[in-house]
Amino acid sequence: MYAGAMNQKTAINHVLFERERGVYAVEVTPDVAHIAVHVRAEQGRTEDILRVFRTLASASIPIFLIKLHRAAVSFALNAQQLPEAERCLQAAQFAYSVRPDLAVVSVIASSMRDLTGVMVTIADALQEAKTLMYGVGDAHNSVQCLIDGERVEAAVSSLKQTFALEEAAHG
């Protein structure tokens, strides 16, 4: 047990321990596509959504940023898998719309859900960068925004300026 500790230093360390409060990084995931598949709004909605997920799973296509809407289910996927996803959805006779050439810009924070105003700050920063947000996802440590791939540079720059981040974003 604890074998790695034999050479420990006993010198006094003065350390800044905890992560910064609030937003501390912006990250980019390039080459993402977004699909909204139309489903029935009331009766049959659950079955339709299930069929969408089943269609994609059986084609081994992982999806993320999944959102349920009244008459649609939307999700993001790796752009390389877009042709296969479209082929499957067409074969299953789904009506759908696609936005290719997108990227996910993630704003990272410690305890995001304890913070207020992050969403409006992001929206303002993206508006400042003339960047539309096509979808959004949030987790305990991030808000993920789906934007045009070609607007990434402007968006990241605006977000970094807004959140006073100095280091370059990394993907």
Place this chain on the structure above:
Amino acid sequence: MGKILVQKFGGTSVDRDAHRRMAARKVIAAREAGFEPVVVVSAIGRAGAPYATDTLVQELKKIDPTTPPPPREMDMMMACGEIISTAVMAVTLQSMGCPAIALSGGQAGIITDGVYGNARILSIHPHSILKALERGQTPVVCGFQGVTTITEESEHGSITTLGRGGSDTTASALGAALNACAVEIYTDVDGVKTADPDMVPDARTLKECTYAEIAEMAHLGAKIVHPRAAEIAMDYGIPLWVKSTFSDHPGTRIVGDAEVSEETRKRITGISHTGKLAFIRLEIENEAHKPIVQQEVYRLMARAGISIFLVSFSPTALSFAVSRDVYPIARDLLDGMVVPVATNPKSRPLSHFYIFKFSEGLDLAYRNQRPLLHSLEDFIEVVDVPGTAFEYGTLVSVVAGNHRQVPGVMLAIYETLTGAGIPIYQVADSEMSVSCLVPENEADRAVRLLHERFGLSGS
């Protein structure tokens, strides 16, 4: 000097003499094994116990129930719980033949910022701890607290508390400052479970976990190591262990991604649930104006200090969740709110007024505001934004490190829950998890079903 081992004991491990003696035996066993233990303790017992933090806070609150006590004095009061516990534990160790010394957070050199009630550790100057170890004493340090150092904003030596999970945070931070070989978090369960054992009695104890898994599970409601503590351990590469004070079970080892097996990296880690949430949906029919209107909604919530999450928008709707305790505030703020929109600000300053309307009975402000806009309708289009809310939701989450690379995770979740008649109102996913908003009264069943679906039961 030997290998330093930080051992943290939670409230249930120190709540009575018999338990403290069991905890003390873990410390003595570590000394006998050649380690130099540094002990961190929480306050004695949980809510209702005479020296528990909640009990102490009530003493201040009942002085004037109409005015919340000042945060500075509140922190001073709350810190007493750990001070009492530390003194009691140190004397218990002494009585069992183990030389020990009690140290408050300040005496242990824990320096924080000046945010009372939720302070962050800025630095640790562990002279007293190291001196005690040199003398052969086991330092017993108060968890959950530190002191400020002098700045323009704060007085010197003010007692602060670290907020939720503070004692775990103290243990991890001390582990980092002392370059400890490991940090052991002792509790009343054998380790990290695949689900809350109160909900799933056959939940399995995980042998190993990554820091990221543990942080995700903790954020999503699992009552294990606090995520702040996991983050510090991750950033400083200190192995964490979750163990039981009351058994000899080896517990769960928590380490970096590179140190776990491929199998661990690929697995479904566990099922957790958290939160009492209300889910609000607003119909904004005009796709062109929707970004402006939704931005004003975000702004309004931010101004009121309300966190929003599970945000989702389609071309004609915006939906999000808020904590249920602030839902009435959110709803009352939205009801009757008017957002002016200019289609072409240069030629025509205002073209639309969007006014928010909740369902019958919840639309008092709307009913007062709406008639005032009638006289403007010849010049400006007034558009109702219908709002609906589902008030009794909770998040049930599947923690899975690589679900974004694995097809079918969402299918399995959706199939399992809807197949059992449990509606899913919305979904949120991160790199590490997929969460579903479900009715709160179905949370137990949802956790059990997903636990079974992903084959997490067993020894």
